[in-house]
Amino acid sequence: MLDADNLFLRNADELFQCGQFCAAFINPCIFHTGLFVLQPSMEVFKDMLHELKIGRDNPDGADQGFIGGYFPDLLDQPLFRAPPNGSKLNGTYRLPLGYQMDASYYYLRLHWSVPCGPNSVITFPGAPWLKPWYWWSWPVLPLGISWHAQRQQTLGYGAEMPVVLIQSLIYLGIIAMTRLARPNISKLCYRRSDKSITLIHTVLKMIAAWSIVAAYVVPFVLIPHTIHPLLGWSLYFLGTFALCFIAINALLLPMLPVLALWLGFLGVLFVMAFPWYPDGVIRALSVFAYAFCAAPFAWLSVVKVMSSIQAAVEREAYFPKIG
Numbered sequence: 001m002l003d004a005d006n007l008f009l010r011n012a013d014e015l016f017q018c019g020q021f022c023a024a025f026i027n028p029c030i031f032h033t034g035l036f037v038l039q040p041s042m043e044v045f046k047d048m049l050h051e052l053k054i055g056r057d058n059p060d061g062a063d064q065g066f067i068g069g070y071f072p073d074l075l076d077q078p079l080f081r082a083p084p085n086g087s088k089l090n091g092t093y094r095l096p097l098g099y100q101m102d103a104s105y106y107y108l109r110l111h112w113s114v115p116c117g118p119n120s121v122i123t124f125p126g127a128p129w130l131k132p133w134y135w136w137s138w139p140v141l142p143l144g145i146s147w148h149a150q151r152q153q154t155l156g157y158g159a160e161m162p163v164v165l166i167q168s169l170i171y172l173g174i175i176a177m178t179r180l181a182r183p184n185i186s187k188l189c190y191r192r193s194d195k196s197i198t199l200i201h202t203v204l205k206m207i208a209a210w211s212i213v214a215a216y217v218v219p220f221v222l223i224p225h226t227i228h229p230l231l232g233w234s235l236y237f238l239g240t241f242a243l244c245f246i247a248i249n250a251l252l253l254p255m256l257p258v259l260a261l262w263l264g265f266l267g268v269l270f271v272m273a274f275p276w277y278p279d280g281v282i283r284a285l286s287v288f289a290y291a292f293c294a295a296p297f298a299w300l301s302v303v304k305v306m307s308s309i310q311a312a313v314e315r316e317a318y319f320p321k322i323g
Contacts, residue, residue: 003034005124005131007147012099012120014082019091020044021071022080024100026125031074032100033064034123103143107280134225135232139273148228157231160224164235167222171235171242178245204309208251212258212305215243237266254308260301264294 015022015037023036038044048070058065071092080093103124122143124130130137133151138144151157219239223232240262248258271290277283 001033001036001038002121003123004133005147006035007103007122007124007132007143007150009119009122015095015099017082017086017088018080018095019089019093021074022093022095023067023071023074024095024097025075026097026100026102026123029075030064030068031071031094032123032125033067034125035095035100035121036067037095103141106143107141107283135223135227135229136220138229138233139269142273142275144229152228157228160227163224164227164231167219167235168238171219171238174242175245178242178249181249204251205306208247208253208305208309211247211251212244212261215240215247216261218243233269237262240265251309253305257301257304257308260298264298267294 018037020039020041021037023031023033026032048066051070052066056066056069058069074092074094077092077094080089080095083089098119099121101119101122103122104126106122124132124141124143126141130141132138132141132144132147138148219236222239223235227235241259244258244262247253248255268287268290271286272283274283274286277286
């Protein structure tokens, strides 16, 4: 049995030589059920059903707690070593750590060094929204690309690609139409008063802020969650650029300040995806340094956008007055 977030680094067929039950310990005291070997047995199956019926203690209410309680003495069992002659073992064994390597070890060192067994399988036991199949999890999880490489060889992306192509065409159409039409609201007229100027100023600031926020949120929601990260991020940047372009032209906003966050996201993506960091600590420090340096520019861009709206209202660029 194995979870979908397992990444196999090599063929692990020797696991079929294991005994009736084998699992690896990530937690020092609790084995991990993300990958385990369980020989099919009607006797064990019926006994498990009986344990469920009588209400066996289950610390987490899921498979991890139940199976961990059903095989409580695994920690005392011998370590699994595959017989070189290919014969099958009997009994219960602990799997070496190499069969369930926590991905966080990789992110600390950016390479593997596990002396107690073959480096076979990587698992991702972190937050559910950072599993490797989500496109946004890379480059936060650098190994996500390797996981998707294996998916491409097996399942592929046939289910997601039509949606990606349709969204790409829509975003390109938005950019083209916005560029050609250059829509704005300058055709609206009003009778000038101090109260109306103040109200217009406030409303336009809110519209600008929410339109920019929507430009970054809407593409994220619409992109198929399990698409390849390179396609997902490319589509995200295309979508945010297209929707920001609407706000830029409709509200006559300066392009560079509006796209400052877009450029910032693109920059942090490159910083995180840089493949030549010596270890994960340097990688994390680089990301923090980039964020620290980019924060003032992000703030200045917000100030610039708000001031441009105020200046446009004062010179009546949006609404020519009548009367």
